[in-house]
Amino acid sequence: MMGSAGRKWLRDQSGAAAVEFAMLLPVLLIVLLGSITAFDMFRTAQSVEKATFTIGDMLAREREPLTPGRLNDMLVLMRNTVPTAHDGGLRISSFRMLNGTLQRAWWERVGNNVPNVPPVSERLPQIADGDSVLLIESFVPHPAMVAGFGISDMTFNAEAAHRPRFLPFIPFQR
Secondary structure, three states, X not given: OOOXXXXXXXXXXXXXXXXXXXXXXXXXXXHHHXXXXXXXXXXXXXXXXXXXXXXXXXXXXXXOOEOHHHHHHHHHHHHHHOOOXXXXXXXXXXXXXXXXXXXXXEEEEEEXXXXXXXXXXXXXXXXXXOOEEEEEEEEEEEOOOOOEOOEOOEEEEEEEEEOOOOOOOOOEOO
């Protein structure tokens, strides 16, 4: 029934590798793009964390009251440190422990995408009576390099608590 050309065609395996590659190519591309997206998100999260700690350390070394201009300078530093932070923001807060009671002395927002709610003091380390702590929080929205696969735009946030180094308390001056 089948001629010699048909039997020869059925036994021919010269195109098998090309067919297998064509079947695996979409899977390989998905794995590649997913890996690149995950790496980019991890790198951005680490950059946000480093910028937050750096800003906190710089503010903890201040010897004069903080001003809106100084906080804007810190926002510029964050935006220059984190490549995708052009739409990010900071929330800087000061907490004091007076007579065994934790008090929020002040908090300021600078930039975009910062929640308009007061910072939560439960995340702070223990503070000695008469001492104070600066809480620096950063919020950086980040679009996924390749959307899909359950990953889309997200906001990275980091926080760091720093004790003022040279003053018992760093005030804020408008």
